[in-house]
Each structure stands twice: as structure tokens, then as C-alpha cells.
Amino acid sequence: SRMKGDPRGFICPLCMKVYVTPTDLSEHYQNEHTGTEGRQELRDLPAVTVGVIYFVSIALVMGLL
Numbered sequence: 001s002r003m004k005g006d007p008r009g010f011i012c013p014l015c016m017k018v019y020v021t022p023t024d025l026s027e028h029y030q031n032e033h034t035g036t037e038g039r040q041e042l043r044d045l046p047a048v049t050v051g052v053i054y055f056v057s058i059a060l061v062m063g064l065l
Contacts, residue, residue, distance in 0.1 A: 010022050010024070010025040011025075012025060012028060012029060012032075012033070014029075014032075014033050015032070015033075
């Protein structure tokens, strides 16, 4: 298991939960954030640069990678 504070992983852009694999993140997103409500939450997030991990996580969730 990952140690607390370990920056590696895939972070859900909506609830900020960390997942070890992109598949885990994708399954979580599909189960918890699908539909118009989740998409609106994603649009409402502030546009900030917080690191490559967020970009990769969002790109995987949106099917861009």
C-alpha cells in the first residue's frame, strides 16, 4: 500500500481520492461521477496548474490518453 503523503498515483479531479492504477481511477469515476452532475462539477473546478499528475488523471478519465 502507498504511504501517506506519497505523491504517486492517479487523483480523481472531482473528489481528490488517490488511486494506484488508471483503471482504478476510471472505474471509480464511472461508478461515482458519471452523468451530468459529475460533468458539471468538472466544469466548475478552477483552472490551476498543480502538476502533471492531475493532467494525466484528468486525461485518463476523459479518455484522452
